[in-house]
Amino acid sequence: MSATAPAQSPLERLKEILAELADLGHAEQILDWDARVSMPRGGAKARADVAATLAEFSHQRFVTDEVGGLLERLAAEEDPDSADGALVRVTRREWDRARRIPSDLAGELAQANGVGVAAWDDAKTSSDFALFRPHLERQLELKHQYIACFPEVDEPYDALLDEYEEGLTTAKVEEVFGRLKGELVELVERHRDDVVEDLKGPFPVAAQHEAGRLVLEAFGWDPSSWRLDETPHPFASKPGAGDIRLTTHTDERDITSLFSTMHEFGHGVYEFDIDRSFARTPLGGGTSSAIHESQSRTWENLVGRSAGFWRWFYPQLQGLFPDTLGEVGEGSFVRAVSAVRPGLIRGDADEVTYGLHIILRFELERELLAGTVEVQDLPEVWNARMREYLGVEALDDAQGVLQDMHWSAGLFGYFPTYQLGNVISVQIWRRAVAELGDLEEQFARGEFTLLREWLREQIYHHGSRYSPPELLRRVTGSEIDPDPYLEYLRAKFA
């Protein structure tokens, strides 16, 4: 070994540290994916410890003075418009945030998430909110500690939002949701009593898997880099470049798994198509939760619930379910899978009522944080609000306040990004249609490549290079705007 290693530039040194942190992040993704897909339940306690250690350890290695010094120096040197300039900007933002959080709090948050998700799972299974209550209280207590690390925010909730959506404020969410809420309630009322034929099952699980596979393959799924598993709650994960994991939930009573598969594909394809030169850096992931969700909703709804898509796929689906769909016409089928039906479960909600499920959660989590709703009263408040917004009566907590895992995993401030994703998806879609012409006509031939390539060039390829508002501006020329979305819904459900 020679004694003189070539001198490392500050940028090389930064990238070396970030690559190591990305590898730890890779391990954290696998710990999480495994806990949800393959881990025997008995492993939960040890798993929470391992996840907490990794989170704390990564945090310690990230918030060092060395990283701060490198970032400061590079911020002055790198061209802000270059990819390396973007790397420095994004890393600096993350470093500034992370530096505020003590490492032991980072570990406690990860620990509470691991334990909280396991407790939520049990509570949901037995529909017993009392089992989950202490964990939710613990999560809120930790969120208060977390928020306290950002004393400069106007509104405490801003500190949470900013983690998922750079630059997003509570005021902005209130403005968009304020605009949506009245219109959505009205749309729900108008269509509540539409006569739509229900689809009658059963839809055998194996045939649903086959349908999912056919659709994914047409979208561009490839088994050498992707996998698809069953979990109670569908999600997508990318542990590392070239390794995309989707899950779906299949129930033979309905065919919702097909839509959740397309939804997760949207998340997966965004991650898959990111410029490989960004791998093992903070640019190597989607830029925000809302932009991510805009893509899952694009593939689930704008593609997967479109007339063109079904013109192509419905005959194949009928072939897979001859007994149940043989006599159902394409038109009735498409109406049935899009119909406005106020229901209890967010994950099953149609495009119109979905927004109200989100608005309810946004309101409740702010009230929980403000202390105006006590955790012990949450189930009752939940049920009352479901009655008010959607006119539905929760049967039990499993189908009410316990239905989503988010709060158990400490995800406060996350729900709004779902609805913002819906809003953004239509903004981007309009632009795609303007440039690519009649997409539905392509879908009707089973062709999805032009759309995917356009999205790749416009969005996916860039990873986190551009901030969410900047990306949206580059693609659509405007900032977040609920009008196209409302127009889309009105037109679709006219």
Next chain:
Amino acid sequence: MTDPRFAELQQRLAEVTDLTKAATLLFWDQRVMMPPGGAAARAEAIGTVSTLAQERFVNPDIGRLLEELRGLEESSDYDSFEASLIRVTRRDYEKATRVPPDLVGDLNRASAVALSAWGPAKEESDFEALRPYLETNLELRHRYIECFDPADETYDVLLDNYEPNMKTADVRQIFDQLKEELVPLIQEIGAAGEVDDSSLHQAFDQGAQREFSFEVLRRFGYTDDEWRIDQTQHPFMTSPGHGDIRLTTNFRPDDLSSLFATMHEFGHGVYEWGVDESIAGTPLGSGVSLGLHESQSRTWENLVGRSRSFWRFFYPRLQETFPGQLRSVDEEAFYRAVNKVHPSLIRIDADEVTYNLHIILRFELEQELIEEQLAVRDLPGAWNARMEEYLGVDVPDDAHGVLQDMHWAGGGFGYFPTYSLGNVISVQIWERLKEELGDVDERFERGEFGEVREWLRDHLYRMGRKFTPQETIERVTGSPIDAKPYVRYLREKLAPQAV
């Protein structure tokens, strides 16, 4: 009142253990779940996480704490958690800090590269393609050995990585005894005529094999809450955390060998599963050595899974599972088939008796390589000659000879002997177990395995790594490692007059 320095040590070690467990899971996932496109990113991630775990462990702070805690260790009972943790960690630490991180990196990289060369070399039966990598591995082993004080025999240093405190001379003594007893036994069995095991080589539905294996495993103590089993090309066991035991097996369409592979992996799994909760998540919380580990896999595979009483209970069920294949094969014929002793080429397919000669051959050859009495280029010739001498078989090509195992490509010199040591130890423990529990066969005939498992848990599994392998064996059996019970067992079970 806990010494704050002890609490700090525990905290430091928990971090290392957690990083190691994360790497364990990455490894499992790579082999069981990962799409191939993820391979490059995964290699980086495993490399980083393992290196960080190692770096955190050899940190001088841990050395300082261990020094400061000598007082606590000496004032605590030898069996106490505190004394055991300090003692075992000190030994691990002293070994780990001997080896410079650069050399650790070189060793790992060389093994990874050699392993990727091994696959194609085996495929092509081309020893020359692997030779330079083996030479590099050996050269690096010498650099590794130089990091330690001179041992009685060079090989001692390598053996110690897999069987702590064991000396080459001890292994040689045990193996000489085995060789002396087993070579004639194999000849006697051979002279008595070949057993017909064609009933095992038929088409067996893999799904049905899986169902049957589950039935066996559940009776052994497998539960969905703490275990899982998957299919991989090479079966293995790993535990990415307490209460989380993962087995893999390889159900083959044309024989029943995987039933035994599954029981074998269960034995590894149940050892990890049974480690006492109070030491889980610490450096004490796993099996103590490869020899002891293998003793348990062989216990469940052979002492349980190839026993008459096991099949008394399970054979009717197996016949129900495969009526077309097994209806006309009676229990005795089946029992003989699964216990057939016959010299063959491949270690992993070998029977209980000849298996040991496969190991002895490897032990001898790797010692000669390390002592530089044998050059790598002469290895295939030496291998083939010794296969002829010990087992009377003619090696047709290197794929079925010296290239069959991945261990040497992976740098695992010193690993092989632990397989046979496991066989030896398994019977020592088994004899002790039977002295205490009485007639276990009668329980097996009723499909009951819980008491045996619990006895093993209480007497062996719970201890984890608190004591050295030698202390562990003595605590369980009351005596040091001894080949006699094993040889007696093989003779009683398999010598022609006994059948």
